[in-house]
Amino acid sequence: MTSRSAWLAVSLTIAGFALPGPAAAADAARGEKLAYTCQGCHGIPNYKNAYPIYSVPKLGGQHAAYLVIALKGYASTERAHPTMLSQATTLSEQDMQDIAAYLSGQELKPTGKSVGTLPKAAQTCVACHGPDGVGILPEYPNLAGQHEDYIRHALAAYRSGQRKNAVMGGMATALTDEDIRELARYYSSQRPGLCSTDEIRQLGKCKGL
Ligand code: HEC
Ligand code: HEC
Numbered sequence: 001m002t003s004r005s006a007w008l009a010v011s012l013t014i015a016g017f018a019l020p021g022p023a024a025a026a027d028a029a030r031g032e033k034l035a036y037t038c039q040g041c042h043g044i045p046n047y048k049n050a051y052p053i054y055s056v057p058k059l060g061g062q063h064a065a066y067l068v069i070a071l072k073g074y075a076s077t078e079r080a081h082p083t084m085l086s087q088a089t090t091l092s093e094q095d096m097q098d099i100a101a102y103l104s105g106q107e108l109k110p111t112g113k114s115v116g117t118l119p120k121a122a123q124t125c126v127a128c129h130g131p132d133g134v135g136i137l138p139e140y141p142n143l144a145g146q147h148e149d150y151i152r153h154a155l156a157a158y159r160s161g162q163r164k165n166a167v168m169g170g171m172a173t174a175l176t177d178e179d180i181r182e183l184a185r186y187y188s189s190q191r192p193g194l195c196s197t198d199e200i201r202q203l204g205k206c207k208g209l
Contacts, residue, residue, distance in 0.1 A: 013154055019164055024094060026064065027115050031098035031101050032096075032102045034102075035102050035103055040059070041056045042058075043197040044056075044101070044196065046147075048198075052153070054150055055150045056150070056152045056196075057130070058145065058147065059103045060206045061104065062141065063138045064104040066138065067102045068093075068096045068097060069139060079157075080162050082115040087139050101202070103197050105199075105200040105205040105206065108192060108194065108209070109126065110131045110132060110134045114132050115189050116191050119182040121188050122182075122186060124171065128140045128167075132144060133193070140195055142185065144192065145208070146193070147188060148174075156172075156180060158171070158172035159180075171206050192208040194206065195208065
């Protein structure tokens with residue numbers, strides 16, 4: 001292997017492209033019980049993170065596979081967040097799978113339509129997140145309807161390296177503050193969109209689906 005292809009192999013693995021190992025089927029009923037504490041933040045519409053202030057991300061309608069990748073990111077500190085670190089490190093792989101199966105409810109599906117005009121800076125994003133904000137693979141997060149301020153926060157964190165990810169780190173370095181504002185505005189307004197998990201608790205899916 002040349003050093004370049006070795007580097008690629010490593011970065012693709014980090015990005016979560018590697019095939020997952022064998023895992024027992026996810027048990028959403030078990031996940032519901034384990035997700036009780038999560039609802040305290042993710043199940044309250046428009047709940048805010050303090051210092052800095054931004055909205056707690058919506059998880060309803062998200063890809064379950066991505067939720068597991070994100071939880072592992074907090075546990076490994078690739079994603080720096082003290083609360084989510086302490087939440088994620090108490091969970092086993094099976095716990096994560098079960099919670100993700102429950103909290104995602106019904107995953108968003110691509111619509112092929114977009115709301116508003118695609119910003120120029122989104123031309124590279126659509127290859128993975130779609131024009132409608134629905135990730136084209138289960139490992140790519142859905143952005144449709146996500147809180148605008150959370151998307152801004154996430155992009156800034158990839159750009160500064162506070163959130164480490166080979167793919168998104170590369171994408172975010174090219175973005176200006178204005179690009180980030182436009183991208184967040186665009187993706188947060190796509191519908192149907194993600195929801196806070198109180199809707200999953202009540203309906204088993206996002207109201208808009
Ligand atoms: C005290 C509030 C709080 C609690 C409790 C909490 N979270 Fe979070 N969660 C957050 C915040 C804030 C973020 C955004 C962190 C960041 O900036 O990366 C987050 C991020 C996440 C993400 C990443 C979402 C994305 O779009 O990338 C997942 C997945 C997640 N939480 C799952 C859970 C699960 C599962 C539980 C319960 C075991 C839980 N959270 C409990 C506040 C909380
Ligand atoms: C090659 C595929 C790919 C491309 C192209 C791409 N992304 Fe991503 N994106 C990902 C993956 C994979 C993740 C999850 C990374 C992680 O685990 O933190 C992600 C994460 C994100 C997140 C965090 C979501 C959350 O819930 O925390 C945002 C926001 C985002 N991407 C926006 C963009 C934007 C805007 C662009 C274009 C400038 C873009 N992405 C281009 C694959 C891609």
